Amino acid sequence: MxxxxxxxxxxxxxxxxxxxxxxxxxxxxxxxxxxxxxxxxxxxxxxxxxxxxxxxxxxxxxxxxxxxxxxxxxxxxxxxxxxxxxxxxxxxxxxxxxxxRVSEEHPYPITPKEHGVEFLFDQRHLHLRSRRQHAILKIRHEIIKAVRDYFDSNGFTLVDCPIFTPAACEGTTTLFEVDYFEDEKVYLTQSGQLYNEATAAAFGKSYCFGPTFRAEKSKTRRHLTEFWMVEPEMAYADLEDVKRVAEELIVFMVGRVLENRKTELATLERDITKLEAIKAPFPRISYDEAVEILKRKGSEIEWGGDFGGTDETLLSEEFDRPVMVDRYPAAVKAFYFQPAPERPEVALGVDVLASEGYGEVIGGGQRVHDYDLLLQRIKDHNLPPEAFQWYLDLRRFGSVPHAGFGMGIERAVSWICGLEHIRETIAFPRMLYRTRP
CATH class of the missing domain: 2.40.50.140 (Nucleic acid-binding proteins)
Known part of the structure; x- marks a missing residue:
């Protein structure tokens, strides 16, 4: 033969x-x-x-x-x-x-008939062979390749950040604690951002891309406990640079999927007219304006509160493409966000909310670059200053305005594929009550 x-x-x-x-x-x-x-x-x-x-x-x-x-x-x-x-x-x-030859005594368990969600995810190692799951993961691959191509062709250097970290990035309540050597406690990373700020000071523009972990006891359709995130960081940059790069990245990424994955989108019966509408410029509104829109639509949100999933959905319904919401109250943002100089009660941060009700896909902004202010913010958030000495060093030695963001790959995949639940966006999802297979 x-x-x-x-x-x-x-x-x-x-x-x-x-x-x-x-x-x-x-x-x-x-x-x-x-x-x-x-x-x-x-x-x-x-x-x-x-x-x-x-x-x-x-x-x-x-x-x-x-x-x-x-x-x-x-x-x-x-x-x-x-x-x-x-x-x-x-x-x-x-x-x-x-x-x-698969034995007839022990036949392949996933047949053409309908199966329940829990059964399929118990059989996830086999479920991946189905047309639908194959299409989703092919689109995920395309998105990841597009992300890397965008940053690699725009002067960013990929620098991998550690998964074991000694301190929190996003708040101590969502950390997974790990026993390290000699009774030392470390944590699975929530973000590579703090380390990225160091690499941006070395390379000008850098990004990291890897798994991150959040110990949120959440069962919503938008949450995983282990997910992948790409995080660019730029020296000599501000909030407007974050908005520009985020917009360019999303347009580039969606364009690549439309160009190369039409067959997979058809398998998922995705309405590609929704994706074709994702073009620059994206609408930009302030948190203040967003609160007014939400109140008009019946939300009980009050100024100062963070947006929940329902609020994000209501906002995104107003637009046919992603919307950027900036200048959230500083109280609901992480300690490292730079306050607006003309209005310190708000932070120079932005969330990019995907269209069609998929919620936040990108979050980021400008970082505090003043040593004294950063030290005070660490104390205000009840974080141990000794764990952040190296991070404070970045404000001692050549500090400059700098900015960046994070994009969760699974949320982007869920949105672009038009999926109901985020668990389909990764080969082996980890959720509150699922760690197998």
């Missing part, structure tokens, strides 16, 4: 009429008398194959005819164009090799 060249299903159209083989798994099987139609998946896509009894050795036809779902198989034959087929091509079978 050496005459058969191995290809991927994604490249099927480049090999019409050639003797080729596909190594994959049986996704589904239809039979019609003396013809069988095994649908094969190989990770790059799915393709319908056609096996005619009269044209195959009897043992090959019978093996394929009785093949069980998710059995691994190598199919050999030739591609031909077929306008009615998904992908536009079918494969005429000339031979096959069964690599491993």
């Amino acid at each position: 050496s005459d058969y060249r191995r290809i991927t299903i994604a490249s099927a159209g480049q090999h019409t009429g050639e003797p080729v083989e596909i190594a994959g798994w049986l996704y589904n099987l239809r039979k019609s008398g003396k013809i069988i139609f095994p649908i094969i998946r190989d990770g790059s896509g799915t393709i319908q194959c056609v096996g005619v009894k009269a044209q195959l050795p009897e043992d090959v036809f019978e093996a394929l005819k009785n093949l069980t779902q998710e059995s691994s198989v190598i199919i050999r034959g030739r591609m031909r164009a077929e306008a009615r087929a998904q992908g536009g091509y079918e494969m005429d079978i000339e031979g096959a090799e069964i690599v491993q």
Whole structure:
């Protein structure tokens, strides 16, 4: 069988009429008398194959005819164009090799029938093989590649930040504590931002990209306890720079998905007109204006309160693209936010709320760059100054105005894919009551 060249299903159209083989798994099987139609998946896509009894050795036809779902198989034959087929091509079978046949006594547990959510996530290691999950994770891959390409082509240096940290970034109540050596306590990072401020002072513009952890006992559709975040930081930058870069990043990222992942968006039945509307400039409103909009829409929010998920949804319904809300009350923001010089009760921060009610996807702003003010803010938040000596050093040695933001990858994926729940956006989600598989 050496005459058969191995290809991927994604490249099927480049090999019409050639003797080729596909190594994959049986996704589904239809039979019609003396013809069988095994649908094969190989990770790059799915393709319908056609096996005619009269044209195959009897043992090959019978093996394929009785093949069980998710059995691994190598199919050999030739591609031909077929306008009615998904992908536009079918494969005429000339031979096959069964690599491993799934036992009928222990069949593949995820069948074409409807299954409950908890069952599917108990079987997540297998659930990933479904068309829907495959499409979501392909789009996630595209988003991550776009994020890296944007920063790499705009002068940012990737610098990885530690996952074990000695102190909090976002508040001590949402930290996962870990036993370190010799009875030392450390925490799983909530953000790489503090370290990013050091790398921005070294490189001018830097970003980190990695897993972050929040010990929030939340069961909402927007929360995971482990998620991935990209965090750029810029020296000699202010709030307006954050807004500009955030807007550019989102437009670039959505454009890449629309360009390269139309098939996956179609699998998810995503309304791409909603994504096509995501163009600059994004509307920009102040927290004060946002509160007035919310009150008009029936929210009980009062000035000084942070926005909940419902508030973010109500706001985003006003616009056909993401909206930027800036200058929140300093009291609801982290200790490192720079107060507005003309109005110290508000912080020079911004949240970017995704369209269609998906809530915050980006949060960031300008950092405190004055040593004395930062020290006071650390004390005001009841944080131990000794744990932040290195961070305070950044204000002793060449301090400059600087700014940055964080974007949660899973929230971006959820929004761009149009998903109901964030748990589908990562291969193996970690939530309040889920740590397996």
